[in-house]
Amino acid sequence: MPTDSAEIVVIGGGVSGLSSAYYLAKAGKDVIVVEKGMVGGEASGRNGGMISERTDEPALIPLAVESVRLWATLEDELGYPTEFIHQGRVQVGVSEEEMGDIFSERDEALRHGISVEPLDPSEVQDLVPGITARTLGGLFFANGGHANPQRAVQAFAWAFQDLGGRLYQNTAVTGINVEDDKVTSVETTAGSMAADVVVAAAGPQTALLAEMAGVHVPIAPARVEIIATAPLEPLFDIALVGNGLYGRQAARGNLLFGGGAHEWIDVDLTSEPGKPNTPLIRNIARRLAELLPAVANTPVIRSWAGIVEQAPDYLPIIDIADNPSNYIVVTASAHGFGIAPATGKVVSDLVLHGDSSIDISGLGLNRFSDLDPRWREERGWVPSFERS
Amino acid sequence: MESRPLVVVGAGISGTAAAIQAAEVGVSVSLIDENPIPNGMVGMNVPHFFGQSLPPGNESASIETFIPTTVALAEAEELGVDVRLGTCVWGTFRNRENSRLLDGPQVGLADTERSWMMNYERLIIATGARDLSIGFVGWDLAGVMGANGAHSLMNRSANLASRRMVLLGSGNLGLKTAKMALENGIEVVAVVDVSPTVQGDAALVEALRTEGVELFTSHTVKEAAGKNGCIESVVLVGIDDDGEPVAGTEKMVSADIVCLAIGLVPNVELLSLLDCELTFKSEIGGYVPRHDDRMRTSVDDVLVAGDAAGFHDGMIIDPDIARNQGRLAGIAASASLGAIGPTEAEDLMSEIRSEILSQAGAKPTEVHTGWKRWLGSFVKAGGQDVLACPCEGVTRAEIIGLQPPRYLEWGSEQMNRRSLQTQVEDNPANPNQIKRLTRAGTGICQGRRCREQAALLLAEEANTPISEIPLMTYRPPVRPLPLSIMWPDDESEQVRTEWPKWFSPNNKVLG
Ligand SMILES: Cc1cc2nc3c(=O)[nH]c(=O)nc-3n(C[C@H](O)[C@H](O)[C@H](O)COP(=O)(O)OP(=O)(O)OC[C@H]3O[C@@H](n4cnc5c(N)ncnc54)[C@H](O)[C@@H]3O)c2cc1C
Numbered sequence: 001m002p003t004d005s006a007e008i009v010v011i012g013g014g015v016s017g018l019s020s021a022y023y024l025a026k027a028g029k030d031v032i033v034v035e036k037g038m039v040g041g042e043a044s045g046r047n048g049g050m051i052s053e054r055t056d057e058p059a060l061i062p063l064a065v066e067s068v069r070l071w072a073t074l075e076d077e078l079g080y081p082t083e084f085i086h087q088g089r090v091q092v093g094v095s096e097e098e099m100g101d102i103f104s105e106r107d108e109a110l111r112h113g114i115s116v117e118p119l120d121p122s123e124v125q126d127l128v129p130g131i132t133a134r135t136l137g138g139l140f141f142a143n144g145g146h147a148n149p150q151r152a153v154q155a156f157a158w159a160f161q162d163l164g165g166r167l168y169q170n171t172a173v174t175g176i177n178v179e180d181d182k183v184t185s186v187e188t189t190a191g192s193m194a195a196d197v198v199v200a201a202a203g204p205q206t207a208l209l210a211e212m213a214g215v216h217v218p219i220a221p222a223r224v225e226i227i228a229t230a231p232l233e234p235l236f237d238i239a240l241v242g243n244g245l246y247g248r249q250a251a252r253g254n255l256l257f258g259g260g261a262h263e264w265i266d267v268d269l270t271s272e273p274g275k276p277n278t279p280l281i282r283n284i285a286r287r288l289a290e291l292l293p294a295v296a297n298t299p300v301i302r303s304w305a306g307i308v309e310q311a312p313d314y315l316p317i318i319d320i321a322d323n324p325s326n327y328i329v330v331t332a333s334a335h336g337f338g339i340a341p342a343t344g345k346v347v348s349d350l351v352l353h354g355d356s357s358i359d360i361s362g363l364g365l366n367r368f369s370d371l372d373p374r375w376r377e378e379r380g381w382v383p384s385f386e387r388s
Numbered sequence: 389m390e391s392r393p394l395v396v397v398g399a400g401i402s403g404t405a406a407a408i409q410a411a412e413v414g415v416s417v418s419l420i421d422e423n424p425i426p427n428g429m430v431g432m433n434v435p436h437f438f439g440q441s442l443p444p445g446n447e448s449a450s451i452e453t454f455i456p457t458t459v460a461l462a463e464a465e466e467l468g469v470d471v472r473l474g475t476c477v478w479g480t481f482r483n484r485e486n487s488r489l490l491d492g493p494q495v496g497l498a499d500t501e502r503s504w505m506m507n508y509e510r511l512i513i514a515t516g517a518r519d520l521s522i523g524f525v526g527w528d529l530a531g532v533m534g535a536n537g538a539h540s541l542m543n544r545s546a547n548l549a550s551r552r553m554v555l556l557g558s559g560n561l562g563l564k565t566a567k568m569a570l571e572n573g574i575e576v577v578a579v580v581d582v583s584p585t586v587q588g589d590a591a592l593v594e595a596l597r598t599e600g601v602e603l604f605t606s607h608t609v610k611e612a613a614g615k616n617g618c619i620e621s622v623v624l625v626g627i628d629d630d631g632e633p634v635a636g637t638e639k640m641v642s643a644d645i646v647c648l649a650i651g652l653v654p655n656v657e658l659l660s661l662l663d664c665e666l667t668f669k670s671e672i673g674g675y676v677p678r679h680d681d682r683m684r685t686s687v688d689d690v691l692v693a694g695d696a697a698g699f700h701d702g703m704i705i706d707p708d709i710a711r712n713q714g715r716l717a718g719i720a721a722s723a724s725l726g727a728i729g730p731t732e733a734e735d736l737m738s739e740i741r742s743e744i745l746s747q748a749g750a751k752p753t754e755v756h757t758g759w760k761r762w763l764g765s766f767v768k769a770g771g772q773d774v775l776a777c778p779c780e781g782v783t784r785a786e787i788i789g790l791q792p793p794r795y796l797e798w799g800s801e802q803m804n805r806r807s808l809q810t811q812v813e814d815n816p817a818n819p820n821q822i823k824r825l826t827r828a829g830t831g832i833c834q835g836r837r838c839r840e841q842a843a844l845l846l847a848e849e850a851n852t853p854i855s856e857i858p859l860m861t862y863r864p865p866v867r868p869l870p871l872s873i874m875w876p877d878d879e880s881e882q883v884r885t886e887w888p889k890w891f892s893p894n895n896k897v898l899g
Contacts, residue, residue, distance in 0.1 A: 038818060038821065079802035079803070080798075080800065080803055081796050083796065101889075150825070151824075158806060159802070161814075162802055169815040170815065170816060222891075223486050229871065230868060231832075244887040244888075244889065246890060251796060252780075252827065259887070259889075259890065260883075260888070261886075261888055263487065263488070265485075273485070274486045274487070274663070276484065276661075276663075277479075277481075277863070277864050278481055278487055278489070279479070279481060279490070279494070279496065279505055279876075281479075281864065281865070282496070282874045282875065282876040283876060283887075285869075285874035286871070286874070286875040286876055287887075289875055297870045297871070298870060298871055299832065299868035299870050299871075300868065300870070300871060301830075301831075301865075302830075302834065302865075303863055303865070304863055308891075310891055314891050333891075334890070334891050383488060384488050384489060
């Protein structure tokens with residue numbers, strides 16, 4: 001006897017799973033979310049909070065554009081704060097190389113009809129007071145901004161519950177039962193849960209779950225780091241990219257910036273992966289001080305790490321599996337926070353109608369049909385051996 | 389990168405003893421201590437609870453006057469120990485699951501000019517303990533400080549301008565602090581305890597009584613008040629067995645310092661960063677590292693000693709407990725480095741162990757009932773609209789209501805239905821949720837002043853024993869460090885030039 005059953009079981013209480021669950025519950029569906037830790041305990045509560053139209057990734061643009069639109073009214077929609085600030089995003093060039101990126105992003109944006117504005121150094125200075133005098137120029141993306149990941153994930157979770165959704169935290173999915181090309185139920189540490197449709201939005205573990213359902217999802221997990229300073233008076237309200245970093249000034253005033261090398265790792269199905277910081281946080285601090293010399297004396301008061309997963313082409317995978325045909329895969333390739341509201345809409349569309357009104361044609365599983373099974377090893381996207 | 393076979397963090401009694409012991413058998417040791425604490429840190433309430441700002445007249449207290457030259461430290465220097473004062477350890481790093489690219493285990497160090505990394509083969513954490521702080525009405529005024537903060541300020545400046553102290557806590561910590569205050573010419577106008585009897589050593593009590601110090605048992609603080617953000621007076625009130633204030637027993641005393649000496653919490657942050665296993669032992673202060681009889685933690689190469697390994701009030705009377713733990717750790721580390729043979733090490737250690745056994749005084753008892761009693765009395769006398777997290781301005785009521793921070797000016801039906809209690813209904817109580825949602829614990833003192841209070845409130849709301857409440861996570865740097873100081877002068881050319889963009893396809897990736 002299953003412990004519980006629902007029309008839809010969502011695996012993973014990150015922002016992708018919860019957004020999907022929210023829109024499904026809003027459409028009147030009976031939904032369970034199963035999360036092995038606490039909501040937003042992984043990448044969804046640990047990311048940079050940047051939201052943009054993703055001109056750098058054309059296949060993502062439709063989803064990203066819709067997402068920015070949804071973010072704008074999300075607080076009212078959910079009834080809880082997300083700290084979304086819709087003031088746009090500034091990409092700053094402090095080197096010739098970064099200026100090169102800016103020009104190609106501008107071209108890409110224009111090609112997709114996305115509103116961007118080139119900035120000269122003094123215009124950058126106006127938007128980001130205290131920015132380095134080494135600034136060569138910038139690009140302003142009018143649509144986009146940032147939000148507080150922890151608050152936003154919790155907002156989705158609470159709003160989902162307010163609609164009658166059932167949230168099982170500290171409950172891990174340990175098995176997927178398939179009969180006659182359909183998933184019938186999932187096994188969890190709290191018993192089995194029957195479902196008509198299963199949505200797997202389990203971050204890096206999505207691959208391991210899919211394997212149990214007989215679906216191949218090529219993703220590799222990596223650990224990335226980020227630092228936070230003490231609060232400052234309001235300096236800028238845009239999302240900021242430059243000097244190899246990305247970040248924002250939070251509503252409270254702290255500067256939160258990340259960037260730098262990631263480390264490829266492996267995860268297992270049910271335990272919480274270790275997320276130590278490394279001395280890389282000093283390099284991040286330096287780059288931040290270089291970018292904003294005016295506030296170089298601000299103390300760093302914490303840092304943290306998070307785990308993201310990457311598909312070979314650095315793009316999310318959002319698709320219905322061919323077999324079992326009631327199994328939906330959602331993994332974000334480290335773009336997941338900004339696109340989360342639209343991701344949820346898409347998943348809800350896929351469940352309700354079998355296809356999505358937002359163009360996700362570039363995000364399907366079939367794009368990997370020719371992928372060499374040893375792709376991770378070939379690219380070196382595997383954990384390194386301990387050096388000492 | 390700098391490197392040392394043995395790094396000892398903390399030049400207190402235990403750390404210095406460990407360093408001496410190792411140096412005596414020829415181990416090359418660095419002994420690192422952040423004292424004298426820079427004024428900048430004092431202002432941030434790091435590492436001690438110094439108060440909202442220094443009471444007037446104390447701001448210029450010169451750090452030069454405090455040079456921790458104990459006899460033991462001099463001995464260590466004589467033996468060739470590399471003693472580094474004014475240097476903090478802000479991080480500990482080692483290779484492990486999901487972090488395998490470090491050049492060996494290392495500590496992050498900083499002074500007021502720069503930061504750097506140092507490799508170690510063995511690490512002894514002897515970082516002591518910090519003050520337990522629980523808020524009463526007015527505890528955010530200048531002049532409220534912890535016992536460690538007060539000790540440090542008295543040491544820095546022989547003439548602490550403050551003159552009249554109310555001391556909370558009648559354990560040995562409180563009594564010793566009172567004595568130290570008297571020696572510094574500060575009048576101790578009251579020693580207050582919520583318990584019906586004085587907690588500490590009888591001889592200390594007698595000594596204070598002789599000096600005319602008044603002890604108020606079964607009392608608490610109703611409020612502290614004053615002008616210009618500084619304490620001028622404190623209202624004490626008698627409490628009954630349930631901690632309820634007894635009407636008509638209020639007594640106002642004039643004072644310019646209130647010193648919290650109600651408990652100490654082992655400084656386990658560097659151990660936590662290394663994933664050393666921590667277990668909850670109320671009788672020695674809460675979360676403490678598991679260690680064996682050689683003071684080795686669950687992580688190879690990392691040892692502990694002194695208050696950081698677990699603190700009880702008896703250790704204040706008998707410094708040999710910490711000293712002997714330090715010696716044990718020093719020998720164990722030296723032996724594992726091959727500086728002394730196993731038999732010789734075992735002989736030395738069993739000698740110390742039998743010394744420890746012969747000194748063993750009264751068995752320490754659990755402390756959290758007492759902590760809860762303080763909190764309960766403050767709540768009953770002064771309510772919940774009292775700051776729990778002074779950095780972020782979060783009150784106890786806001787923690788209990790799981791309220792978003794005030795600056796968001798958020799109000800909604802839905803939010804009002806949520807609270808800490810509804811939160812623990814669908815998830816085991818975890819103080820990290822308080823941190824994420826209310827921001828208590830996210831401030832510049834890095835949660836030093838609110839962790840225990842937040843955990844106590846959570847245990848209460850969740851109706852869960854305090855031992856079940858996990859530790860609010862510690863993150864590096866465990867000292868607030870300016871960007872310009874974290875800045876790595878020694879950044880490698882590779883890190884400079886091969887800095888990747890965010891998982892960008894056309895970029896090479898390190899690691
Ligand atoms: C430091 C950092 C900075 C980032 N910056 C940004 C940014 O600025 N903008 C942006 O858009 N994105 C950013 N990202 C990426 C973004 O955070 C992720 O893409 C996004 O959070 C993914 O959400 P998710 O719900 O798909 O996955 P996750 O957040 O990983 O959630 C998956 C959940 O599934 C649970 N789970 C796993 N296995 C099981 C199981 N067997 N049973 C039950 N539950 C399970 C996990 O516990 C987890 O909670 C960043 C990420 C990091 C780490």
